[in-house]
Amino acid sequence: MITFPEIYDILRKEKYSEALQQLPKNFLEEVSEYIAEKKKILEREEGKDLFSDTIKLTRKQLDNAITTVKEILTLRQKKVLNLAFTAALTGVSKTDTENLLSYEKELFESVLKKLKQIQKEIFDKLNRNENNKKEEKNILVRFIEDSPAFVNADGKEIGPFKKGDIVNLPKEVALILIADKKAVAIE
Secondary structure, three states, rough: OOOOEEEEHHHHHHHHOOOOOOOOOHHHHHHHHHHHHHHHHHHHOOOOOOOOOOHHHHHHHHHHHHHHHHHHHHHHHHHHHHHHHHHHOOOOOHHOOOOOHHHHHHHHHHHHHHHHHHHHHHHHHHHHHHHHHHHHHHEEEEEEOOOOOOEOOOOOOOOOOOOOOOEEEEHHHHHHHOOOEEEEOOO
């Protein structure tokens, strides 16, 4: 069974390392047994004397163990989230996830999946917006009368055009020609 000094040592290692530390495969079970054992001692001793040193010491050990284990699990969860974020951006190798406990692997996989989904949605939305902007930059028009050459907003000469010519023009130019009744937009 695990002891409090071992639990504390795990916390110390986890705190001072960026990487997830390797835990015993049955870490949670051992901690559960430790806590159950301390609770049994408390139940057994409380009937004898409420103010005994054994009860005080055992209660303190139990409280410290619970607090320390919560801190270990919180630190590890933060590291798992960070690992998932990094993996979503750059990819992940098997060595990066080898120290995960089973529930941490589930957390990692679900967060990674969600991050990739969100990234894909954002990328798709950006591409749609970019495509929409490209589509909005030009308008296809048909000239309804002859038009001499003219200079567009970029200073480039466009034309001349004859009645019936179909041309894809910058939006600003096409709107002016449509307003002047020299061309009509084609859907």
